[in-house]
Amino acid sequence: MRFDPERAAIRFGCGLSPSLPAPKSAEAMLARLAGPDTMAESFPIPGFQAASAIALNRRDLRKARKTAKTKAEREAALAGLKESRVATRDNAAEWLGHTLLRRALTEDGFRERLAAFWTDHFTAFQLGGPLKFAQIAYAEDAIRPHVAGRFSEMLRAAATHPLMLRFLDQSRSAGPNSRAAKKRERIGGLNENLARELLELHTLGVDGPYTQQDVRQLAELLTGLSYGAKTGFQFRPGLAEPGAKTVLSVDYGGGKPRLDDIFAALDDLARHEETARHIARKLAVHFVSDAPDEGLVSAMAARFTATDGDLAQVYAAMLDHPAAWAAGPGNVKRPMDFIGSGLRALDIAPAHMPTGRYRAMRTMFFTPLELMGQRWGRPEGPDGWPEDDPDWITPQRLAARLQWGMTVPFRLKKVLPDPRDFVETALGAAAPEPVRFAARAAETRAEGIGLVLAAPAFQRM
């Protein structure tokens, strides 16, 4: 099997659309990816610093409430806090609306899928509070610009991002013999959270050739990575552990603490053979199959190593391999893929989306995503969302998918397409006969649409 436009749109893009063409070739997909990020322009989401301004403002308001001397001051602070909470909510509604519209309206679907993949690979998030949806903003500046660049660049961007430093406790870690530790008793030591996940999740993989000693040494090397709430990333030499560190038998630093020593270690990890293999396999599992063809993985890993982690080249190796185009059943769509491709098949336009209305966004998207098992922007842990198909298709999670398909399209678009046409636009030439039959036999249009969206032929990629 080789390139097929419909399969390309479904497996590597955001699905089929009645009004937007499927990609014509792998070269065309990669050319789009190399071009401008037009969806980010049409449906903007602010970067992390803009998003964290709300958090800063919230902090000031809390302080103002505590120190208020008059009733009026107190009430003003309380009103401000309420406004701030509403703003967090409304922003999230807009960002989710824009994320979904990007999927519904893009001609560069591979980019949206890659952005989701890499955001998940470099999972960082905040569970609650004003930064509850910070992952979305983080992805916008740490991940999205790098999806077609070098892996080492994305690794640097993610590993030094304020949200990552916060999420994996790095910004609070200090060398036991650092200047900061000597001056103040409270700051006294190391936290190995980021170091461990860098090795286990971001680069080598859990079966990689590292030991607890490497984790420890890398944790010491990473000390100094920090950020300011207003200024963003900062390297603070005062937190850094003095002396050389040895990670995977290579020595780093030794002189005055320098950010470049950390970058040198990250670059070496980025180009490690085990990293190449880990990334290649993870991409193949995500896009092609839970049990990918070994030849496909090897070809991608080899390209990764040969090009020093040029991701566009790794994708080219994937799209060039016959195993990538094997006939279905492909992977199960994750809930965001399912909803995004559903909206795309329904030809949803910005006017259909209740982007500015939080409550409507909650009942139609936030809650259903949670019930399907993919709480938006907040996975369960630093390993991100599961890849195994059976994880997603439990009875309770599948019930949420079926309910969404039966009810939400009608709420979004009062004039639904004829299910007999919809089955063709949503599934393409490969539409199975039983699904065509169900679309004809449904009692109502909404039910017919729901049945098509429920079909494994639509739920899989």
Place this chain on the structure above:
Amino acid sequence: MSSAPLSRRLFLTRSMALGCSLAASPLVTPVTMASAPWDNRLVVIILRGGLDGLDAVRPYGAPEFAPYRRTLLGGVEPGERDLDGFFALHPALDPLMGLWRAGELGFAHAVSTPYRDKRSHFDGQDLLETGTPALGPARERDGWLNRMLQALPGLHAETAYAIGRSDLLVTRGAAEVANWSPDAALPLSPQAERLLDLVMHDDPLFRDAAQEAIALSRAGAGAMEMEAPADSAGMMSAMQDSMRAGRSSGGLEEVARFAAERLRAETRIAAYSIGGFDTHSRQERSLSGGLDALAQNILTLRAELGDVWGKTAVVAMTEFGRTARANGTDGTDHGTGGVMIFAGGALKGGRVVADWPGLAEADLYERRDLRPTRDLRAHAGWIMRHLFGLEAGLIERTVFPGLDLGADPGLVL
């Protein structure tokens, strides 16, 4: 997908086709259950993130304890909530002191799975749930609870429940386990159900999950009573209602309530997970949330189980413990030995079972972690041996391959 869950699901569908609800099916009446060889109940709670056993159950009697952990204690005197003169309870577990005094709460300390050295949450949890000495290929993993079920006679569709939104490895496998969440529902009109069956038919993963969802929803295994809607319009409105309700339900307390409701009926084994134990920083605050959730969950189980609590064993276990010393950010990093928590009227609580290794630096595992002196699978194994009358050989070969059960810790009354 193996064929065993299929046959159960076929059974579910057939019982629906006969027009009787699951609960009323003659095959699963309480009478049948009473004659089953086991009337006891087991609840397995997976604590995700690596619970700090040394903080949950504090060995304040060890001279190294306070110096290692001063920054984690939040001003609480070591020894407050004393258990036995050596161990004391974390403040957030205070609501469980009554259970301790009643002999219905106990701990096994300095325990772990066979997992060592890499200290990865994800591999650690998988090993905890597979119950094997090492991890095989990801796609071939099945859970130890499931392997136990495969060995038991008289199983039916509701004998075991995996509860919550996420898939649990500990119950995954060839034996029949119901997967459901208290906030889930799938009300379908008869016509929609027929057509859904048609579109799902050729894909076993989807077909089986859909059939089970329909059956469990109809059996009322959820927060809402779900009558099958007569037509498409009724179905849409029932679905809208259930999606709206889904927003506010499905929390941990509801999980305990749901588990208790099932356990009072035909269910004998329930499993679910509680997250939030990965306390790398500000542990004093971050751990309290998780422990409080666990305490409330256990108390809800006891309250809702009523008389059945007397036949119940609750076992809570985690992938690994944490470092003996606090780290530089008022938390702890991934470690090895930890604590296992057990509660229930069927158990002999009021004690901390441990072959205590000591906390002096030379006694620690790799000079950093509490040294595990017993495989936590042995404790779980002995509980199942007594609760369900399992053969020791079955436990050591099939449920927990490679395990040496060792001496009976006598956890079951």
